[in-house]
Amino acid sequence: MMRAPQEGVRRTTARFRFYGQLNDFMPPARKGKFFSHTVKGGPSVKDTVEALGVPHTEIDALFAGDKNIRFSYQLKDGEKITAFPPRYPIRSSRRRHLIPKTPKRCRFVVDSHLGRLVRHLRLLGFDSVYRKIFPDAEIVKISVVQNRIVLTRDIGLLKNGAVKRGYWVRHADAGRQIKEVIRRYDLIPGFKPFTRCLQCNGLIGPVPKERITQRLPEQVRLYYNSFYRCRSCRKIYWQGSHCDKLVRLVSRLKKMPGPSGK
Numbered sequence: 001m002m003r004a005p006q007e008g009v010r011r012t013t014a015r016f017r018f019y020g021q022l023n024d025f026m027p028p029a030r031k032g033k034f035f036s037h038t039v040k041g042g043p044s045v046k047d048t049v050e051a052l053g054v055p056h057t058e059i060d061a062l063f064a065g066d067k068n069i070r071f072s073y074q075l076k077d078g079e080k081i082t083a084f085p086p087r088y089p090i091r092s093s094r095r096r097h098l099i100p101k102t103p104k105r106c107r108f109v110v111d112s113h114l115g116r117l118v119r120h121l122r123l124l125g126f127d128s129v130y131r132k133i134f135p136d137a138e139i140v141k142i143s144v145v146q147n148r149i150v151l152t153r154d155i156g157l158l159k160n161g162a163v164k165r166g167y168w169v170r171h172a173d174a175g176r177q178i179k180e181v182i183r184r185y186d187l188i189p190g191f192k193p194f195t196r197c198l199q200c201n202g203l204i205g206p207v208p209k210e211r212i213t214q215r216l217p218e219q220v221r222l223y224y225n226s227f228y229r230c231r232s233c234r235k236i237y238w239q240g241s242h243c244d245k246l247v248r249l250v251s252r253l254k255k256m257p258g259p260s261g262k
Helices: 020-024 044-052 116-124 136-145 174-185 209-215 218-223 241-255
Strands: 011-018 035-040 060-065 065-067 080-084 108-110 128-130 149-152 166-168 206-207 225-232 236-238
Touching: 011 020, 020 080, 035 044, 044 060, 044 080, 108 116, 108 136, 108 206, 108 236, 116 128, 116 174, 116 241, 136 149, 166 174, 174 241, 206 209
Parallel strands: 011 080, 108 128, 108 149, 149 166
Antiparallel strands: 011 035, 060 065, 060 080, 206 225, 225 236
8 A cells, every 4th residue: 555645744955075085985976076965854964974875984074065064063955065084175264173183192993804904003003902703882882982993894883973083994905904094094103013912912022032932932942032922912922034024014104105185
C-alpha cells in the first residue's frame, strides 16, 4: 500500500563546495565545484557535511557565504556552504579553526587495519596505541581520555562526535601512509627514532650485555656488544644487519617536503 506524500515537511536546499583534500571524499561529479543538496528540515551543518561523506575531523574551516560558521550552525535554504581542510589558504582574515590545535608532541591511537603504519610511527619515536582487535568504542574512549589523535581507514569512526582529532588514512601502502601522516601533522621536528619498542610501544633503553647474555642467540652473543631493551615487554634490540635499512628509511623521511593543505 502506497503512502500519501507527507505535507508540511520543510526542505532545505543549499549549495556546497569542498576544497583541497576534502575532495578525497567526493565522487568525481562533485570534486572542486559547487553542487546542490536538499535535506529535510534545517539540520546542523555538521550533520549535513558528514551525510555527504566528509567527517568533521577533516574540516578546519566552514563558511556560509562570507560568514565563518561552527559545526552547530543550522543550515538555511539557498545558502552557499564552503569547507576547507587544515592549512588551506583562505582569503578571509576571520578564519575560525574548527580542529583543535595539534599538541607539540603528537600521540596516536591507531585502528586494527594499520599495523604496519604503527611500526613506522613507533620507529620514529611516536607514542602509538594499537591492538590487532580494536573495537571502535575503545578507540574513541582512548582518544578522549588520553587526548590522542585517531588514525583510521574507517571514515565512519571519524564521524563520532566525541572524536576531536582524527585523520582518514588515504593509502593502503604503509610506505605512503607514514608520509601522509607526517605531512598532515608536521611530524619531522618531533622525530626521536629508535626510542620506542616496535612491538608494544614501550620506551627502549640501553642494557648491559652481561644482564641478558642468556637470552641472546649464540651468533648475536659472539658478534655484538651493544644492546637495548624495552622497559615494558623486555624485548631486546641490537644493531643487526636490518638496522642500516631502518636508518636509511628514517633519513629519507626526514628529507620530506613540509605539510600542505592544497
